[in-house]
Amino acid sequence: MVSEIHLSDDLGDSNLTVSDFANTLDAAIRTLLEEQSTGLIAGGKISNKLVELEIPEKLVVIGDIHGDLRALHNILKKIKIDKFVLNHNNKIIFLGDYVDRGLGSIEVLYTICSLKIQHPHSVVLMRGNHEAPVEFPISSHDLPKRMTERFGRRIGTEIYQTKIMDLFHLLYLITIIKGELFLVHGGVPTDLSNITMKFNEIVPNETGLFGDMLEEILWNDPRILPDGKDWENSRRGLGKHFSSNVSKNWLSISKTKVIVRGHEPCNGFKLDHDGMVLTLFSCNEAYPKFSVGYISTSGIRLHSIRNGFDLSEMVKIL
Ligand SMILES: [Mn+2]
Numbered sequence: 001m002v003s004e005i006h007l008s009d010d011l012g013d014s015n016l017t018v019s020d021f022a023n024t025l026d027a028a029i030r031t032l033l034e035e036q037s038t039g040l041i042a043g044g045k046i047s048n049k050l051v052e053l054e055i056p057e058k059l060v061v062i063g064d065i066h067g068d069l070r071a072l073h074n075i076l077k078k079i080k081i082d083k084f085v086l087n088h089n090n091k092i093i094f095l096g097d098y099v100d101r102g103l104g105s106i107e108v109l110y111t112i113c114s115l116k117i118q119h120p121h122s123v124v125l126m127r128g129n130h131e132a133p134v135e136f137p138i139s140s141h142d143l144p145k146r147m148t149e150r151f152g153r154r155i156g157t158e159i160y161q162t163k164i165m166d167l168f169h170l171l172y173l174i175t176i177i178k179g180e181l182f183l184v185h186g187g188v189p190t191d192l193s194n195i196t197m198k199f200n201e202i203v204p205n206e207t208g209l210f211g212d213m214l215e216e217i218l219w220n221d222p223r224i225l226p227d228g229k230d231w232e233n234s235r236r237g238l239g240k241h242f243s244s245n246v247s248k249n250w251l252s253i254s255k256t257k258v259i260v261r262g263h264e265p266c267n268g269f270k271l272d273h274d275g276m277v278l279t280l281f282s283c284n285e286a287y288p289k290f291s292v293g294y295i296s297t298s299g300i301r302l303h304s305i306r307n308g309f310d311l312s313e314m315v316k317i318l
């Protein structure tokens with residue numbers, strides 16, 4: 001049995017045991033495997049790493065957390081998580097980048113996994129570039145070090161290499177709220193040839209990697225580019241910068257109004273591409289100059305939006 005979510009005010013002294021952590025990871029993996037094999041989630045459907053949802057009753061979207069347990073707890077308290085998750089048609093969507101940089105990566109993983117196990121229909125866990133697959137050449141986080149410090153080299157490494165990597169592999173890459181939002185961690189792919197085919201192909205794929213689209217979904221950033229130029233290489237080493245034309249094409253093909261993504265530090269949120277792209281950033285332990293932002297709204301209000309400017313009025317700042 002996994003213990004109830006406990007949002008203590010004292011974050012310094014963690015009582016998390018290695019067996020508690022390992023069992024919670026196992027249970028989260030089982031929950032994700034189960035829902036991916038049935039394709040079932042309340043008010044929507046799951047096709048491999050794509051989640052398609054009808055407009056929920058209430059919606060919360062949380063951007064990068066980066067091991068900032070305090071920021072996560074503050075958001076969960078504000079939205080009254082205990083009540084929120086009781087309704088299967090309320091959805092809380094995490095955009096990925098749970099770990100790295102902050103001191104609470106292990107506790108943040110534990111918290112989001114506990115939420116998913118207890119309330120699988122209300123919680124959507126997406127994948128960030130810091131939950132990178134082993135196939136990528138960039139070491140994306142300090143988790144191996146944190147695991148070793150906390151649980152010892154042998155057990156820490158074993159849990160990291162098996163359970164945590166398995167969990168990351170099961171996280172979602174795209175979530176669509178029908179008619180309204182297209183959610184990814186980084187951005188949308190820049191190759192617009194056969195975009196209709198690509199959109200249809202994001203559904204099933206043996207590996208769940210969407211071929212070469214994975215890198216762009218996890219790493220891309222929106223930028224203003226010269227007319228006629230749809231992308232340039234990113235200075236991050238992976239991924240690309242995508243143009244407003246690329247955003248426009250993906251919104252049109254997916255019949256949604258705003259691309260919502262995380263991935264870039266900012267003061268809670270920012271808008272790009274004339275309001276076609278809204279970036280959320282939900283932590284500040286490692287970025288003390290910034291505020292914590294997240295979306296909290298009702299389905300009725302969400303349905304009234306025309307673009308990211310309207311959506312930005314539903315961003316709460318802590
Ligand atoms: Mn990121």
